[in-house]
Amino acid sequence: MKRAVTAFLTNAEGKVLAVHRRGDPHDWGLPGGKVDPGETIEQAVIREVKEETGLDFFNVKAIFVRACHGDVDYETTTFIGQYSGEIMTTIQSKELDEPGTAWVKPRALLYGSFASYNMDLYEYMLTNKDNL
Numbered sequence: 001m002k003r004a005v006t007a008f009l010t011n012a013e014g015k016v017l018a019v020h021r022r023g024d025p026h027d028w029g030l031p032g033g034k035v036d037p038g039e040t041i042e043q044a045v046i047r048e049v050k051e052e053t054g055l056d057f058f059n060v061k062a063i064f065v066r067a068c069h070g071d072v073d074y075e076t077t078t079f080i081g082q083y084s085g086e087i088m089t090t091i092q093s094k095e096l097d098e099p100g101t102a103w104v105k106p107r108a109l110l111y112g113s114f115a116s117y118n119m120d121l122y123e124y125m126l127t128n129k130d131n132l
Helices: 041-053 106-110 115-127
Strands: 002-007 016-020 032-034 056-068 074-084 101-104
Touching: 002 041, 002 056, 016 041, 016 106, 032 041, 032 074, 041 056, 041 074, 056 115, 101 106, 106 115
Parallel strands: 002 074
Antiparallel strands: 002 032, 016 101, 056 074
């Protein structure tokens, strides 16, 4: 099974850093992507966060793993950690073709392409909040 990673980053206001899917400004998901050959999942999430948001992501910790089935099956791992820097503009991003990185209310991630995964992630985080 192929591997993918996502990052769950929050700000002081309780908002979650999200990127919208290419071509659909209403389909928000967590920053992340596929793990490249020879790359660890930790390296992949650090790289993906930098590519999609411009932020440096460090002291990463895997918190949730689930299989995602579709045209291609992936084992997806979500990480938490610390971050620094400023969110880059679309002009600086090679990943997005229009404005697409924002701090959103957590419920924005409960709709769209990754809603099922995000619902399971939220449920896991709520029931395991003392261990995160």
